[in-house]
Amino acid sequence: MTSTSTASSASPATRPPEAGAGKVPAPRRRRALSRARRAALPFGSLLLFLAGWQLLAASGTWSQTLVPPPAKVWDAFVDVSTTHDGVRGYNGTYLVEHLGISLRRIAFGAGIGIAAGVVFGLLMGTVGWLRSLFEPWITFLRTLPPLAYFSLLIIWLGINEEPKITLLAVAAFPPVAVSTTTAVAAVPSSLVEAARALGASRWDVVKDVVVPSALPETLTGVRLAVGVAYSSLVAAELVNGLPGIGGMVKDAANYNNTPVVLVGIIAIGVSGLVIDGLLLRLERAVVPWRGRV
Incomplete structure (x- = not known):
């Protein structure tokens, strides 16, 4: 009797832990492992790329002027990012300043092209004769490489900022216009008819039915437009592009300064990845239902 009452009155602290206590729940553990795997794969691929790059540079197959080792590119990155031997960055401008000026050009140019593409896409998707009128011209414009009309823009607009902004706007316009037109035309007619039946x-139909339905594809077009604008950046800065990251790449290429060229290319690519990631987050926040319905 005494032993029974003693066992029953034992404090919780002295009781043996229950099975599974203190363990991380299985779903949470799986999510943590999945996140770690997603982070490790890009990092591992980067290490493999750097190792292959170093082996290629050390093999002597090409001279270091053509394929400089990663350490030499890092030194060039430090040089264009700081003041060295009395020289401020590259051509008197730091790398971050070159990049900032180019991003400002992309923001203005691509912003104009995206806004125009959304408006034209909504109009062409809702008015049939406008689509028949403008779609061939947009397709024609979409197939043209930027260099094909950049010289014409210089003749028309000079060599200052105007041709650069215009080139980026023209490059960003077709992807948004095409994706928005396709998305608007694909809106289910039953939704439109139901909205009209309700008065x-x-x-109201465009604002409450068409735009929400077309928004996911439109945002995809925006991401494509920003990518096209980035791919056109060096072309936009071929003439009078300094300061600017594309102008820096072009100027360094004139002097066979491959490390600086690679620094500029990496800066464009990394900033493009960051901006695309931000646009993807925006898309998930604005259209959280995409892929779930």
């Missing part, structure tokens, strides 16, 4: 005006 919605034409503007």
